[in-house]
Amino acid sequence: MLTPTKTMLHMARDGGYAVGAFNVYNLEGVLAVVAAAEDEFGPAILQLHPEALRHGGKPLVEMCLAAARNSFIPMSVHLDHSASDEDIRLALDAGLVSIMADGSSMAYDDNVAFTGGVTALVHSKDGTVEAELGRLAGTEDDLTVPENLAKLTDPDQAADFVDRTGIDALAVCIGNVHGTYSGEPVLDFPRLQAIEARIDIPLVLHGASGLSQEMIGRSIAFGVRKFNVNTEVRQAYMSSLTARLGESPQPDLSSVMGSAVDAMKSVVASKIRLFGTSGKG
Numbered sequence: 232m233l234t235p236t237k238t239m240l241h242m243a244r245d246g247g248y249a250v251g252a253f254n255v256y257n258l259e260g261v262l263a264v265v266a267a268a269e270d271e272f273g274p275a276i277l278q279l280h281p282e283a284l285r286h287g288g289k290p291l292v293e294m295c296l297a298a299a300r301n302s303f304i305p306m307s308v309h310l311d312h313s314a315s316d317e318d319i320r321l322a323l324d325a326g327l328v329s330i331m332a333d334g335s336s337m338a339y340d341d342n343v344a345f346t347g348g349v350t351a352l353v354h355s356k357d358g359t360v361e362a363e364l365g366r367l368a369g370t371e372d373d374l375t376v377p378e379n380l381a382k383l384t385d386p387d388q389a390a391d392f393v394d395r396t397g398i399d400a401l402a403v404c405i406g407n408v409h410g411t412y413s414g415e416p417v418l419d420f421p422r423l424q425a426i427e428a429r430i431d432i433p434l435v436l437h438g439a440s441g442l443s444q445e446m447i448g449r450s451i452a453f454g455v456r457k458f459n460v461n462t463e464v465r466q467a468y469m470s471s472l473t474a475r476l477g478e479s480p481q482p483d484l485s486s487v488m489g490s491a492v493d494a495m496k497s498v499v500a501s502k503i504r505l506f507g508t509s510g511k512g
């Protein structure tokens with residue numbers, strides 16, 4: 232059932248778990264996330280990156296909303312990393328009211344003004360806003376941030392930011408990166424604990440692909456209620472396509488799409504179990 236993102240995050244806080252937000256690009260991705268969530272009886276978020284939104288437009292948003300509505304599991308549909316008013320407007324017009332306002336590349340006061348503006352607009356539609364403070368290194372779709380430009384979230388600034396913008400969830404930068412980690416991930420848990428002590432809204436961790444069970448557990452203990460997973464699901468999709476095309480130059484298309492759904496579904500299901508969400512639907 233289509234459920235507001237903030238309701239899902241508050242359910243997660245009450246239940247001591249976190250919800251996975253899985254980036255989807257097309258019907259196969261949507262089918263994989265819904266099937267995994269239903270098999271695991273665990274809530275999940277269908278997440279669209281602005282690149283996917285621009286490619287798929289209103290039909291893609293409507294497909295995600297319909298899939299969430301038709302599921303017996305609580306699901307929401309969320310727009311990831313948006314810095315453009317045009318993308319946000321397109322999403323809102325299509326009925327998607329859960330938005331990440333990403334002003335993390337802006338100067339602090341500009342981020343506050345941008346995020347506050349988006350929050351007022353989205354709240355007027357009863358929606359949910361996630362925003363980011365600090366800056367994540369790594370690559371996601373069309374955006375690459377080199378490591379030397381990454382910035383960790385400052386706990387005091389986080390408290391001021393939440394106060395001034397009225398956001399519903401805060402994405403933190405504590406050493407997490409977009410894409411693939413080079414070497415073992417190193418997360419700054421004392422920083423996460425300090426952030427959690429100063430603000431009382433749910434926290435979000437991007438770049439959850441490749442984090443160990445221990446890191447996931449500690450993140451949840453310090454207030455993370457949403458993990459974003461993109462890389463591993465995308466890799467499962469591409470590997471499945473490559474394997475099937477390697478087997479035969481002209482495979483049956485429906486069967487290729489089915490294999491891709493199965494490959495993504497198994498990654499999503501393993502994350503739902505890892506995040507402690509199984510059985511919480």
Ligand SMILES: [Zn+2]
Pocket residue numbers: 312371409437438459
């Ligand atoms: Zn992200």
